[in-house]
Amino acid sequence: MKLMFLGAPGAGKGTQAERISEKYGIPSISTGAILREAMAQGSELGKKAKSFVDAGTLVPDDVVIGIIKERLAGDDCKKGFILDGFPRTVPQAEALDAMGITMDLVVSIEVDDDHIVRRMSGRRLCSKCGASYHIVNVPPKVEGVCDKCGAPLMLRADDKPEVVRDRLATYHKQTEPLKDFYAAKGLLVLINGHDEIENITANICSELDKIRG
DSSP states (O other): OEEEEEEOTTSSHHHHHHHHHHHHTOOEEEHHHHHHHHHHHTOHHHHHHHHHHHTTOOOOHHHHHHHHHHHHTSGGGTTOEEEESOOOSHHHHHHHHHTTOOOSEEEEEEOOHHHHHHHHHTEEEETTTOOEEETTTBOOSBTTBOTTTOOBEEOOGGGSHHHHHHHHHHIIIIITHHHHHHHTTTOEEEEETTSOHHHHHHHHHHHHHHHHO
């Protein structure tokens, strides 16, 4: 099974990719992780990527796709894989097609913007041990204080409402057109991301069972 997960920042695609990866025994591949891995290993493409990162510029699509293609050739990808966070644009998806990397299913986890802003702006991190909380879903026993080490909790800059709305605007402009791209190929399924985590996983598994026959 070759799968791709789409969804706005905070939609929960990373969580679901991990759960599906564990259930079906196929690796979940995030762009950031494999870029770091390639740079650490010092492969030819890894060195190329590092030169752009060191210069503070975006790694070009052809380098990123080359690194992804190398990663997907690994033995652990023979039974399938999940792409999480790539492609981000239609040109990247077209380049993926041109390299012969085709998907069996593209899962888009649908959550409305207001819900995502509430979800992300409610997240809190411990300033010392890094434990994570949510003021509604997983509140600390004492407001603003970590249960584990007693240090103050903080709101990450990325989770501030105005920053989240900027990130959502970028997603709608650059990445959301991928839904039409993959719908035209008959590969897209929409999953309600407002549901409980376990129910979302069950709904994704139900779609996967259809393509597995």
